[in-house]
Amino acid sequence: MSSIDYSEKIPNNVNLSEDRTLQRALEHWQPNYLQWWNDMGPDGSQNFDVYLRTAISVDPQGWAQFGHVKMPDYRWGIFLNPGEQDRKIHFGDHKGEAAWQDVPGEYRANLRRIIVTQGDTEPASVEQQRHLGLTCPSQYDLRNLFQVNVEEGRHLWAMVYLLHRYFGRDGREEAEALLERNSGNADNPRILQAFNEKTPDWLSFFMFTYFTDRDGKFQLCALAESSFDPLARTTKFMLTEEAHHMFVGESGISRVIQRTVNAMNELKTDDVAKLRAAGVIDLPTIQRYINFHYSVTIDLFGADESSNAATFYSTGLKGRYEEGKRQDDHLLKGQTYKVLNIEGDKLVEKEVPMLNALNEVLRDDYITDSRAGVERWNRVIEKAGIPVKLTVPHKAFHRNIGALSGAKVSPEGRVVSEQEWSQRVNEWLPSDEDRAYVGSLMGRVVEPGKFANWIAPPVMGVNRQPVDFEYVRFN
Numbered sequence: 001m002s003s004i005d006y007s008e009k010i011p012n013n014v015n016l017s018e019d020r021t022l023q024r025a026l027e028h029w030q031p032n033y034l035q036w037w038n039d040m041g042p043d044g045s046q047n048f049d050v051y052l053r054t055a056i057s058v059d060p061q062g063w064a065q066f067g068h069v070k071m072p073d074y075r076w077g078i079f080l081n082p083g084e085q086d087r088k089i090h091f092g093d094h095k096g097e098a099a100w101q102d103v104p105g106e107y108r109a110n111l112r113r114i115i116v117t118q119g120d121t122e123p124a125s126v127e128q129q130r131h132l133g134l135t136c137p138s139q140y141d142l143r144n145l146f147q148v149n150v151e152e153g154r155h156l157w158a159m160v161y162l163l164h165r166y167f168g169r170d171g172r173e174e175a176e177a178l179l180e181r182n183s184g185n186a187d188n189p190r191i192l193q194a195f196n197e198k199t200p201d202w203l204s205f206f207m208f209t210y211f212t213d214r215d216g217k218f219q220l221c222a223l224a225e226s227s228f229d230p231l232a233r234t235t236k237f238m239l240t241e242e243a244h245h246m247f248v249g250e251s252g253i254s255r256v257i258q259r260t261v262n263a264m265n266e267l268k269t270d271d272v273a274k275l276r277a278a279g280v281i282d283l284p285t286i287q288r289y290i291n292f293h294y295s296v297t298i299d300l301f302g303a304d305e306s307s308n309a310a311t312f313y314s315t316g317l318k319g320r321y322e323e324g325k326r327q328d329d330h331l332l333k334g335q336t337y338k339v340l341n342i343e344g345d346k347l348v349e350k351e352v353p354m355l356n357a358l359n360e361v362l363r364d365d366y367i368t369d370s371r372a373g374v375e376r377w378n379r380v381i382e383k384a385g386i387p388v389k390l391t392v393p394h395k396a397f398h399r400n401i402g403a404l405s406g407a408k409v410s411p412e413g414r415v416v417s418e419q420e421w422s423q424r425v426n427e428w429l430p431s432d433e434d435r436a437y438v439g440s441l442m443g444r445v446v447e448p449g450k451f452a453n454w455i456a457p458p459v460m461g462v463n464r465q466p467v468d469f470e471y472v473r474f475n
Helices: 020-040 105-128 139-166 168-180 202-223 229-267 272-277 283-299 307-314 354-383 418-428 432-440
Strands: 049-055 064-070 336-343 346-353
Touching (some): 020 105, 020 139, 020 168, 049 139, 105 139, 105 168, 105 202, 105 229, 139 229, 229 283, 229 354, 283 354, 283 418, 283 432, 307 354, 336 354, 346 354
């Protein structure tokens, strides 16, 4: 078990006290981080005592303790998985060499860019979600939101440590800039567009934590293969926390669907107007939210053909998802992969060098994983005896990056005219009316054990506590 020293000003398991220069630099960054949390973190919640999980080791068998804590006092810190003795690079041009403990000079700029881009997503999602506590559907959900927020904050610390420790002055400047950019800021936005979108309501939040945090899982898994050992060890520990975020999303949507199908059976109707009059979220609206969040998220994997992806792989900076389980030469020279293009009114597949298609390989792995959760939602609908199936839309639907950028494609994968798109876009993506209706349901419910009308209670509480436990104490 690799325990964490909580007696330090910055809790860590990297012997920070042995590097006084680094420790001072991070202690200088810490007040700026807390100021950012005050300004941009969960709105109006600084004095709440929240039932949070804190890592006490990086051992997956026993790494967490629970207790009520004020979020600004949360023990953020720097936690890396234990190093693997004599770890070897297992893909790319350096395959078979010893993993790097320092940054090779020739890869410095690319590595810094990868770390900064990952680091930028973490505070961005806290900023996107900062007002959600004001409209929470229950105390249980409010606590889960806050747990996600503090862990995203810790993931920012993880990337900032790497920048400070391995990139000198450039790294310190990048770490400062991570607190200066803000989600949706017209002058200084976050790096990736999905992290500048609003998260205006809890249905969007659950979709974000299911779909967009799942992108985080796949990106972190690819970075956990990195030849740069400190990055690989950092991201492996982050994945332990990322799993909770996806659980919040998947179980949240499942509970929304459960409440809806219960109402459909009680009222014996699938009429959208009647279901909305009853204050639940109809299945067609849920489908449109899926279409939006899924399509925005698969854009995050980047262009389908990318020389950067090829470079990151060949130089050993970023592997594939579950690289070690793949049965090939882990060099990929001479191998090909199919990507989609649009020719006239048809989608066509074309073979491209696999090294250039690695974004697409990761996107396809993500798509397979995403579908599995949607099938679990379908089982809730099926159990209620309702003949409706939710689906993820076609990969070419509503894309804004790569060869499919701006293509007009239906959720089923049919290329459509501009006219048909504009006539039917409100069937396929959330309309202003949908968003206004979902927004109208967002009243704050904070009495222990009580839930908003549009969502079912969970099957069990957090850490074996009852569902009506006092998860948040409002001071």
